[in-house]
Amino acid sequence: MSEVWILAATLLGLAAGFTVSYFLASRLAASKLADAERQARRIVEEAEREAKALKKEKLLEIKEEWQRQRQEFEAETAAKRNKLQTLERQLKAREDALQEKLELVQRKERHFQALEHELAQRQQQLQQKLQEVEQLRQEQLARLEQIAGISREQAKQLLLENLMTEARNEAAQYIRQIREEARLVAEREAKSIVVQAIQRMAADFSMESTxxxxxxxxxxxxxxxxxxxxxxxxxxxxxxxxxxxxxxxxxxxxxxxxxxxxxxxxxxxxxxxxxxxxxxxxxxxxxxxxxxxxxxxxxxxxxxxxxxxxxxxxxxxxxxxxxxxxxxxxxxxxxxxxxxxxxxxxxxxxxxxxxxxxxxxxxxxxxxxxxxxxxxxxxxxxxxxxxxxxxxxxxxxxxxxxxxxxxxxxxxxxxxxxxxxxxxxxxARPGARRETLEEYIRRLEQLEALARSFDGVAKTYAIQAGREIRVIVEPDRVDDQSADELARQLAARIEGELQYPGQVKVTVIREVRKTAVAR
CATH class of the missing domain: 1.10.3210 (Hypothetical protein af1432)
Incomplete structure (x- = not known):
């Protein structure tokens, strides 16, 4: 029995505790809910205030931006308007200048047409004058041919021959001058090198006998x-x-x-x-x-x-x-x-x-x-x-x-x-080579005969054992320029046709003697 009462008391205690707990929890929840509602209302109010402030601020920024863009647009429009006005003035000035140039070109064209007409007239007059001059020249040439006794072609040929002779003489003089200068330089350098070689190679050689x-x-x-x-x-x-x-x-x-x-x-x-x-x-x-x-x-x-x-x-x-x-x-x-x-x-x-x-x-x-x-x-x-x-x-x-x-x-x-x-x-060393008397005489005869084969040669002399040939020419057939050319050609033929030791010097002599007798 006591256990029942204990159990009942326990159940009653639990029920009472649960009721009290529920009541307390309800009161606590209601209190928290009220606090949350108040907190929510405060947050909403603050958000509304911030939104209004932000809206006002954005409206001000938009208004300022609109004002700035408007000012920029007006300034840009004014600049373009000024530029357009400047271009219009420049275009007007160019049109005026082109108009002036066009008028100037037209005036010059009219002037040139007048000059062309005048030039055509003068050219016609000049052609008439040229025909008259040509007629006079033909008459003069005919008169000159009659006076001189030779035709025009003969006179032209004579003039060409004189010019060719003069040009040939000048060319021969120029060639001789160049050849002489080149010969002096080359001879000086060659002599220097050859002398050095001979000095460094001074040696004696005896002739081989049989x-x-x-x-x-x-x-x-x-x-x-x-x-x-x-x-x-x-x-x-x-x-x-x-x-x-x-x-x-x-x-x-x-x-x-x-x-x-x-x-x-x-x-x-x-x-x-x-x-x-x-x-x-x-x-x-x-x-x-x-x-x-x-x-x-x-x-x-x-x-x-x-x-x-x-x-x-x-x-x-x-x-x-x-x-x-x-x-x-x-x-x-x-x-x-x-x-x-x-x-x-x-x-x-x-x-x-x-x-x-x-x-x-x-x-x-x-x-x-x-x-x-x-x-x-x-x-x-x-x-x-x-x-x-x-x-x-x-x-x-x-x-x-x-x-x-x-x-x-x-x-x-x-x-x-x-x-x-x-x-x-x-x-060419002295004593280095020898030849028989017959060969020596034959070589000198060939040298003199070769020199005599040229036109205008009067006498030839082979001297210095055949190392020099002296050619005396006829002065009335060979002039100074031809003498220089004769020496060069003779030297070339000696090199190509004869065999000889050492070298052969060619000397062409042209001597003119004039005599008179006083009585």
Missing amino acids: VTVVQLPNEEMKGRIIGREGRNIRAFEAATGVDLIIDDTPEAVVLSCFDPFRREVARLALERLIADGRIHPARIEEVVEKARQELEESLPRIGQEAAAELGLHNLHPKLLLYIGKMRFRSSYGQNLLAHSIEVARLAAVMAAELRLDVQLAKRAGLLHDIGKCVENADAPHALVGYELVKRYNEHPIVCNAVGSHHEDIPMESPIAALVQAADAISG
């Missing part, structure tokens, strides 16, 4: 060389192709042959036979053949020594062989190898002075006469040498210098001219 003297140990050796009934000497001459001359010269015999190679073979063989003491035909043939083989084997070595002396390298072995053969060749009595080495050095010195390739100048100088060593050739030695060095891949400048040093082909480089000059210098 005989060689071999010393004997005693006079009895002559008999052994001759042999019984001359068998030994005949066998020796047949094997070597050299004449063995045995005369009264004490303890010496002479080997005579135009070929230096065969003469050298004979000398070596004879010296070995004399040293060995066994002299008979079989031994002679054996020793001669061995000497020939040894000498042929020494040719490349001689070529290498010559190239090394000049500081040249990379020469083809075949070219070295031909260079070695030069040692046993001669030209006008001058040893060919010594001459080629001298030409190489002279060309190198001149090339250095002119700042050209010194090595190419040396190679061209050494090889320039290599064609003389080619046997059984049917062409000039310069062309033979040109083909030879070209075959063994020498430089094109070297090939051209070899082929053109006697002008068989055109020169293509300054080095070719230097080689030609060095060749002339080497050959």
Whole structure:
């Protein structure tokens, strides 16, 4: 029973607590709701006040912006109006100016038309005057032809001939003046270079002879060389192709042959036979053949020594062989190898002075006469040498210098001219070359005959051993200008048609003598 009351009391307490709690919560909620409503009304009122203030502010801004834009529009409109008025004034001024120009053009056009009409009248009058002048000129020409006794064409031809003669004389004088100035400058520079080359290459060269003297140990050796009934000497001459001359010269015999190679073979063989003491035909043939083989084997070595002396390298072995053969060749009595080495050095010195390739100048100088060593050739030695060095891949400048040093082909480089000059210098040394009396006389006769072949030549004299030709001309047939041209043409023909050592000076003499007798 007590538990029921307790439970009932508990339930009543809970109900009372719930009721009180609900009442309190309702009162609290009503109070919060009232506060919220008041807060909402306050927020709304504040928002309305702010909206009114913002609206008023925006209205003021819009009004100010409208006022500003209105002022700008009015200012822009005023500026455009002023500009338009200015353009209207300028256009009006241009229209006035164009109107004035149009009136001026019209006035000038009327003036030009009047001038054109007047000019046409004057031109017509001038044409009439010209016709009258032409008629008078024809009458004067006819009268002049009648007085002079020659026609108009003849007079024109005479005038043209006089003008051509005068122009030719003036041209000859001008050409002579230019040539003289160029000759003086070129001669001065060339002499300087050549003199320096000769001074730096001062060397003596003895002429190659056609005989060689071999010393004997005693006079009895002559008999052994001759042999019984001359068998030994005949066998020796047949094997070597050299004449063995045995005369009264004490303890010496002479080997005579135009070929230096065969003469050298004979000398070596004879010296070995004399040293060995066994002299008979079989031994002679054996020793001669061995000497020939040894000498042929020494040719490349001689070529290498010559190239090394000049500081040249990379020469083809075949070219070295031909260079070695030069040692046993001669030209006008001058040893060919010594001459080629001298030409190489002279060309190198001149090339250095002119700042050209010194090595190419040396190679061209050494090889320039290599064609003389080619046997059984049917062409000039310069062309033979040109083909030879070209075959063994020498430089094109070297090939051209070899082929053109006697002008068989055109020169293509300054080095070719230097080689030609060095060749002339080497050959022109006093005593460097020699020629027979018959060749000397024939050369002088050819020189004088060539000079006499020109018109107006009275006398010719070859002097200074053929190094100068003096030509005396007839003064009434050759004038001063023609004399200058004659000297130039004669020098050109001498270069092209004659062979001569060094150079030939051409001197043309025109002398006029007037005499009178006082009685």
